Amino acid sequence: MQIPDLPKINSDRLWQRHLDLAALGATKAGGVHRLALSPEDIAAHVLIAGWAGESGLTVQLDAIGNMFICRPGHDPSLRAIASGSHTDTQPPGGQFDGSLGVLCAIETLETLQDAGTETLHPVEAVIWNNEEGARFMPGLSGSGAYVGKYDLEAMLDCRDDTGLTMRDCVAELQKALPSAVHRELGVPFAGFIEAHIEQDLILEASGNTIGVVTGMQGNRRFHIIVTGENAHSGTTPRSRRKDAFVAATDMAVALRDIFWDEEDVVRFTIGKFEVGPGAKSVVPGRAEFFIDFRHPSAEILKLLGDQIEPLCDRMKGPCQVVVEEISSAAPVAFPAEVQQSIKQAADARGYPNQAILSCAGHDARHLAEVCPSAMVFIPCWKGISHNEAERAERKHVTAGAQIVCDVVTILACKD
């Protein structure tokens, strides 16, 4: 069908909703602490489902806790054009990571409703469950289970640090949304667009408003357990210690050397590191840590990642070490034609824009495997993200939502 006039989004409504959503799990320092399927996250789903209901849109929930808001198209036999992101945050995280993409998606549906714009394809907004992986490992699990990459039952059996299963938490979400319609996993899309803050400094530095995301770097994640022997810190001489902290820090420092690159493209992070028993006067018999390694090149991912296990083994001293690769994802390239649609929409609205690589993982990684997908980035203050100080400007939020609305509308009107 012919592309209709592209309606303007409602910037005031969008910003108010941003504020309302950011209030759920708000921290004193201006961030958000909203773990996947926590009471705060369930409240976020209820809030957004309420907006959908007020606009006459239907809400669906699937077995892994993804929520869908649906606007019918002219041809109900066609696959939907979807947009969305996630409402869970890091503990604590910021106001925009995830929330922005969800707000742009629902604003798109509302704008089409307000304008009475008819599309050929159905249009949907999605909240993917447990993107951050901060509560249940691995992350991106809602989208991963939806596209069939993760096993549903295994994901539902995942436990958080307190022993609760994702199954129990999804049941809580279902209870909180009694009128949501059940949706099967894997219902295919005709396209997927995800808006997100850049989480880096490139757009801020260039002064561009819109990043047309070309693809996503790949990653490999590792779990390392070092076992030594608890001993008395006052009596046990160094030569007789099996100090797991010493071995683990030797590993961490040696790994840092191997992963050092002049170009500063390698992303190597040890974000979780625990020592047991963790008493001040006990030589620690146990240390455990996680490596998050990301790079745009599949070759580098293999070359460096494969060195982790042998290096840890060399540095273990008198301790034992077990290295497990817990997840990996290959680098992703988004289809050129969807990138082109985003660039054209930005040009048409007069938003300066540029091509950009996503250094973070997003749900669009999984969607890219089953439908033409792409991402829209907006600038983020100082590149600060996964941090309570994460900020984006209102005018950039408006621009991002407008581009999502325009691109989704254009794609939803294509035969």
Place this chain on the structure above:
Amino acid sequence: MQIPDLPKINSDRLWQRHLDLAALGATKAGGVHRLALSPEDIAAHVLIAGWAGESGLTVQLDAIGNMFICRPGHDPSLRAIASGSHTDTQPPGGQFDGSLGVLCAIETLETLQDAGTETLHPVEAVIWNNEEGARFMPGLSGSGAYVGKYDLEAMLDCRDDTGLTMRDCVAELQKALPSAVHRELGVPFAGFIEAHIEQDLILEASGNTIGVVTGMQGNRRFHIIVTGENAHSGTTPRSRRKDAFVAATDMAVALRDIFWDEEDVVRFTIGKFEVGPGAKSVVPGRAEFFIDFRHPSAEILKLLGDQIEPLCDRMKGPCQVVVEEISSAAPVAFPAEVQQSIKQAADARGYPNQAILSCAGHDARHLAEVCPSAMVFIPCWKGISHNEAERAERKHVTAGAQIVCDVVTILACKD
């Protein structure tokens, strides 16, 4: 008065009581998890008070939660000869650390009761509260408050990791022992003897049964807080990170170099090390750790300990660091005449013995400041302590208790 015949302790009773005490907080691996004033530790006090009651001995409690079992002497105006140790353990710890000294002390009183032996001085058995410092910081706080070294109110205001104050926990102990008589802090002693497992390999290697402890190494303890900035692990380049884990591990490794000594006399331990927020995909903005440094030489304690703060400052990279010295103790030398009494008692019983330095801190450190004090060591399997595998042989436990009983009796009969 003349030294009476020295009665023999009851080895069967002693070992049975060891088993009964080790059952309180017993772990599957054969250790004990009995934090100070936990329900298990209070049960230990109730058990021991019950033994005292059955033998007609009185029980006293002071304001910091130390428990005293008292046997009157011929001259009630004289100060008591005391013996004892502690019932709290590391989380988890072993069956003997602390418990041995308490069991030897109560066995001494029981033996004197059974034999009807009269002493000039009163004789007391003491359970010092919170020796390990694993629940409330600092450790040795029961004996420290008793001798006036620690402020009572400050110690009672200490909180454990769950926010409970020591004040609340002492009240629980008092509730569990309603017939215990109130005792003032600081009631002076004429002498103090503490039996303990050696927590090292020296006696095992030499084949000696009794260690006549000459003194105790000193210690300095530090708390280091490193503050960086939480950031996204996928997007934030190395050059822009303020990674508190990186800075803290650089400090830990550099400190280890400075504290390395060829002779292996330095005891340098980082036993508690925590990273925040501790999420796998967040560059950590916070790291915190504790240094436990011990040495027999006051000069070395000063020389090396004073290097910690400047070194941490040099290694902090883009982060901030705060170094606080949280406690210190000078090396202790026990009086030669009390050492001599122990040696003579061991010789008289035919126990091979040797002079030995205590590498661990014990309550006797504080008592040594207010009365003639000393310690009796027995061998400990492979030197393993602060560990569930901690073991001592029954024959060595018997020997230790016999020497405590003999020495306490001799001291308690001196004018």
